[in-house]
Amino acid sequence: MSTSAGVTAPTAVAPDPDAARSGSRALFAVCAATLLVLVNYTAPVAVLPQTARSLGAGLTTQTWLINAITLGLAATLLVAGSLGDDFGRRRIFRAGLALLAVSTVGAAVAPDSGTFVAARVVQGAASAAILAAGLGLLGHAFRTHHGRSHATARWASMLGAGIAVGPLASAVLTALGSWRWLYLVLAVLSAVLAVFGGRLLAESRAERTARVDVAGVLTLGAGLALLLVAVTAGRTGWVRPAVLIPLVLGVLLVAAFVAVEARGRAPMLDLALFRRPDFRTATLGAFLTGLAALGPSTVLPTLVQRLIGVSALGAAGLAFLWAGASFVVSNQMRHLGARVAPTRQLALGFLLTAAGYLAMLGYADAHSWVRTVPGLLISGAGSGLLNAALARMAVTSVPADRVAMGSGANNTARYVGSALGVAASITAASSLLPAGQTGGFSAHGADAVLLLGAVVALLGTAATVGRRRVAAPVPAAG
Template identity: 85%
Template sequence: MSRDEARTASRALFVVCAATLLVLLNYTAPVAVLPQTAASLGAGLTTQTWLINAITLGLAATLLVAGSLGDDFGRRRVFWVGLALLAVSTAAAAVAPDAGTFIAARVVQGVAGAAILAAGLGLLGHAYRTNHGRAHATARWASMLGAGIAIGPLASAGLASIGSWRWFYVILAALAAVLAVTGGRLLAESRAARVARIDVPGVLTLGTGLALVLVAVTAGRTGWVRPATLVPLVLGALLLAVFVAVEARGRAPMLDLALFRRPDFRVATLGALFTGLAALGPSTVLPTLAQRLIGVSALGAAGLAFVWAGASFVVSDQMRRLGTRVAPHRQLALGFALTAVGYLAMLGYADAHSWLRTIPGLLISGAGSGLLNAALARLAVATVPADRVAMGSGANNTARYVGAALGVAASITAASSLLPAGQSGGFSAHGADAVLLLGAVLALAGMGIALARRNERATT
């Protein structure tokens, strides 16, 4: 790599990491201040699920679309549009008068985040071409996921304690606007060497299908046989089936289904799905449970999130030095194993009314998350053709955030189950343990997928 190429790559790494940090700060902002936000907006228990999950809906429904558009029409262009949209939608969240407006703004924030994550990782895949360079860049990018999750709840809780939860969104909107104005000048444009086409049927069927499925899953906590759950679930499943058929026959598909014949791509996608289910889902709900069941303050809950995400940040960042020495499948297996061990170590914390009981488990599971993030970022760009790196990022992150949405919904359902006789609504200590057990089982399933691929490689 020449000096000019190295300078261009370093600028891309800085801008993409800064934008990724903003996305994750925004993603986790409501976690520690959910009770205050819900009270201010008049949101009930079911609506509170949407206060958290709305951004995941926007992310999951548009990540693959954003990656495909970036490859075809310019990754820098899609990245910049994402930053501009993040600034506008975050400002809207700051002034939202009611829960409906806030949820709509969070969905748009998810769309903006999808453009930033998919195109950003695609920009890094284009800027860094060697295995060592990509391991360094993707590990640094993955560390921003942990840093954002660590700082977001603390920042929102701190600002809420001295003023209002809305201040966080005002500041974040300003930062996104500044980065949109200045950051785009530091990036070099890149796109695939093919005729650009918009896969309109694919965009419509995938985006709408995923949105309907996630709506159904979120509504499922109030009953799975209700029309409000069954109708969007069935329609969403049908649209996703149509998407597969469209992509299989399309001349320029948004997702090349032939990639699923590659074992490494399958493992990367399934690993991302189970990372969302096992790592992101339960950990997103835990701060709220700590507030409701133990009486931890908003800042205290943010501190717990910081312990988990801080461990994730440190481990991901270190993998830029060790990443090429450890096979990504082994990283995935170890990451899932640590996640399961960490959850099991926290069992009984709510019943004991002790937040201290969570610290060892948070450190262990956070370290596991760091390994998962670094391995998945590396696999996302290494398992697809060089001219489709943004599409690979979009597919990987789509699986991750679909898993996260499912994991959050399943965790809230588990937390509100096993209520004492005569109690309705809310959460229970036994439900908190059910969340941890669910996460551990899902993590072990993810470990099994990673180990199966490693064994397959060993025998071929």
């Protein structure tokens, strides 16, 4: 049996108690690690002003305090997925957890912003190994349509849970003592999970000769890193050499990566996957999700602190509303996901994201955090739908021996979009300043962030609906 996208559906098999227990153990280990990754990812969001003051970071450097981990993620996700498929997903998963523990200690003890940013980049690479290999492990452990819908919905709900817990835990520990405390806690938990969590997992890898795509690793990693450097530096002007040089070099290296993958015998990214409609939709959807959902929502807690005077704990509470709604909706999709096409989930998720942003317009000008609450709940629900749909499509839109590659490609697109979204949101928020003001954020800039996110989300809805219409069969005449 095959799906409309040309992907072979998993064959129905009789229930196997041992397989069920193995799948449950894998789901627990992967979900726990994913939760740690997202808590760590969002740790600076609600305490950015306090972290920046402690490290002596200016406005441009503050962008890097948030975006450094995204740089590490985006540059290494495809690499991690390919290594997992070739050398063992459990091996890469556990190595990622060990590296996350070490790099998180580095972030906790960082004496200055440069050291902190470097540690966060390494955290991103470690997180890439966990996310790509983890979703690949779930794709291997769950072979049925219902099983994969259940497992990927659970995995997606951890994205929302981590985004909810991270800012809140960071704000609480900062109020009690220091923003550094959360990183120490996360380092210990990562080390424990690296030692004991790996025992819950069965090794899996592709049935082919393992080889490292060195040219692909170098061209993609360096190309994405330079592009993100250029976009982040572009906040203060796009025609400066510090922006143009990395931008041009990044484009050339990404083009070289495409050429390398097209000719390679064991490519890190099989370009033939883009012939699959579901893979194209999932990749574009992930990019637009990062750009529209993750970018503005990451900057929002800092804006409500700076423009309205909300405390770090209050800003974390607002982030909790958004991420909590995402968690609830993603978790419910384990029951409904098998009955709702993922492209429908994507379209509705983008639509709710746009509606939520539009509902928040004017909150900064009115000096009212209450006005953000309905919009946060609506856009959070949209994010939950997007996460569940993308996690499912990441493993079902590729062959069984490419599940980690599919995860790596999907998450690469998501976090490249997120990095661009954060940089664009900070640029928009610091524009439209009142006369005489030369730094910081403005109420009109806060609205510009919301409008930008809404427009991109509506483009995502249009792209997804347009894809479904093109793919729909044409009825016979008469």
